[in-house]
Amino acid sequence: MAKERIQDYARVKFKGIVFFFITLLLALLIVATRSAYIQDVLRTLLMRIEDLGWWGPVAFVATYNLATVLFVPGSILTLGGGAIFGLGWGSVYVFVASTLGAIFAFAIGRYLCRDRVIKYMKSHPKFQALDRAVSEEGLKIVFLTRLCPLFPFNLLNYALGITQVSLKDYILGSFGMIPGTILYVYSGSLVGDIAAISAPNGYTNPQDLAVKWLINIISFIATVAVTVCITRIARKALDESV
Incomplete structure (x- = not known):
């Protein structure tokens, strides 16, 4: 013994x-x-992708997937998608790439970390109730957090995998990325030059500034909505545990 x-x-x-x-x-x-070196590497990769012709979209999606799993910020890649492929196809490729990468990270979070969370929650009824409540509102939560670029995209993928949110709700909720994706891709298409692309915090011309304000407005609205939604869910979970 x-x-x-x-x-x-x-x-x-x-x-x-x-x-x-x-x-x-x-x-x-x-x-x-988040170092400048990584940003330079991403720009170099985008330049190589730009010269691949028909294989460019495949290489772009694969690179974006790997970056998502490895916590590499996707802003440079999203802007680069607009610069290489234009607004239309750039938005499609970025959305497909970010969604696939998010699914991979979600699966890693669910199958590698979920067991530890379940063991922890066995002795914490309040967390069990909160987990159930989140799963019931999974589609709404995922959609609202995807709508808001302020939420850390890469970290959120793993965090949602630990919850009971279904894969179906997770995928459908990812459509909330579309407005932000289009705005970032559009900004990249305005630049049109991979070498000139930088992190989206240095807008200078009026069109870029308009994009920045649109992103900020969407982020603010989504943040308020997420806060209200999560507060209501937490209150419901607390009532259930009591």
């Missing part, structure tokens, strides 16, 4: 250490991907 307890303790300890190092690695990865 004592030997089994020691083995169980060692197993739990080992899992805890592994989880800690994975968390630390992800944190370092997130910091690293």
Whole structure:
């Protein structure tokens, strides 16, 4: 009996250490991907993709998928999609790429982390109730958070995978990315030059500034809506747990 307890303790300890190092690695990865060097690498990749002809869209989608899974911010890639493919096809390719990448990250979050969350919630009824409530409003929550560019897209993919939100609601809710996608792609199409693309915080001409204001307005409305929705869900979950 004592030997089994020691083995169980060692197993739990080992899992805890592994989880800690994975968390630390992800944190370092997130910091690293925001460096100027990574942005330069993305611009170089976009230039190569621009020269691939018919294979360009395939390479673009694959690159976007990998970036999403690795927590690399997609703003440069989204703007680059507009610069390379124009507003119409650029919006299509970016939406397909971001949705597929989001699904991959969602699956990783669900199948690698969900078990730990379930074990934790067994002793916390309030969190169980909140998890159920989130699953009931899954489509609305995903749609509203996708509508708001202020929510960290890459991190949100993994976080939603840990919840009970269904894959169907997750995919349908991803259509909330369309307005922001079109606005960013449009901004990239105005630039038209990969080398001139930078993070979307340095708008200078009137058209770019108009795009920035549209994005900010959409973000504000979506943030208010998400806050109200989550507050209502949390209140419902608390009532259920009581």
